[in-house]
Amino acid sequence: MxxxxxxxxxxxxxxxxxxxxxxxxxxxxxxxxxxxxxxxPSQLAQWLADAGTEVDVLVNNAGASLMGPVADSRPARLRGLVDLNADAVAELTALLLPAMVARRRGAIVNIASTGAYAPAPYVAAYAASKAFVLSFTQAVWAETRATGVRVVAVSPGPTDTAMNTRRVPGKRGPGSVADTVMSALRGRGPAVVDGRLNTFQAFVFGRLLPASAAARIAERSLRKAALED
Ligand SMILES: NC(=O)c1ccc[n+]([C@@H]2O[C@H](COP(=O)([O-])OP(=O)(O)OC[C@H]3O[C@@H](n4cnc5c(N)ncnc54)[C@H](OP(=O)(O)O)[C@@H]3O)[C@@H](O)[C@H]2O)c1
Structure with a gap:
């Protein structure tokens, strides 16, 4: 392509x-x-239109993370994170989806995170922004199911990139996320998690445990990483 x-x-x-x-x-x-x-996002859509570029597949991958307690965070940085991770994803989807629906083909892949499935202390705004991406994508998936356009959220767990240089057990490579994106595009459901262990963890933290228990357990496991950061 x-x-x-x-x-x-x-x-x-x-x-x-x-x-x-x-x-x-x-x-x-x-x-x-x-x-x-x-x-x-509007500037990008205009630039594409001026170049006569039809977008067949939009991948909303750009994202940023911020580690540390919210009480120690600069409010403007939290806002910038939400603007990028959540607002830009919604806006770009809304800008490029109508032409796909009109052509009755195309795809939108929104990159979420396993952090989308449960509250994550010390990366609170990041996880919340990804929960937005997941919920938004699942809803748009349902709205567009009969249009010929494929809309799907893909959630990586810890992945070895510039964003995540910490040593984490079970960390995967970006290539495995790319493979999961390709199989998600061929699939039918609204959301896919990258890797079996990540899928299991998302299920346990997001579906089995009450949010209070998930948040307390995650707080203990993320505290050390947040202090080291
Ligand atoms: N790595 C992980 O463990 C992990 C886990 C779950 C989900 N994810 C998600 O995977 C996606 C890719 O992240 P990554 O791990 O590949 O991180 P990364 O290595 O930091 O890459 C982030 C990408 O987004 C671009 N970007 C960042 N801020 C931007 C901005 N304000 N405007 C436009 N582009 C911007 C960066 O390019 P520039 O810096 O040049 O702008 C870069 O290409 C993100 O949505 C992330 O939340 C990552």
């Missing part, structure tokens, strides 16, 4: 584009944009 890559760092985007063009022979265009800024 031809690609449009969007992130803030223009040099890194261009390096990725160069590699993808050389390795896969695809057309790759890039746009350096801070998606947490107000109006950025």
């Amino acid at each position: 031809h690609l449009v890559l969007v992130a803030r760092d223009a040099a890194r985007l261009e390096a990725a584009a160069k590699r993808l063009r050389a390795e896969h022979g695809t057309q790759v265009s890039t746009l350096a944009l801070d998606l947490s800024h107000q109006g950025a």
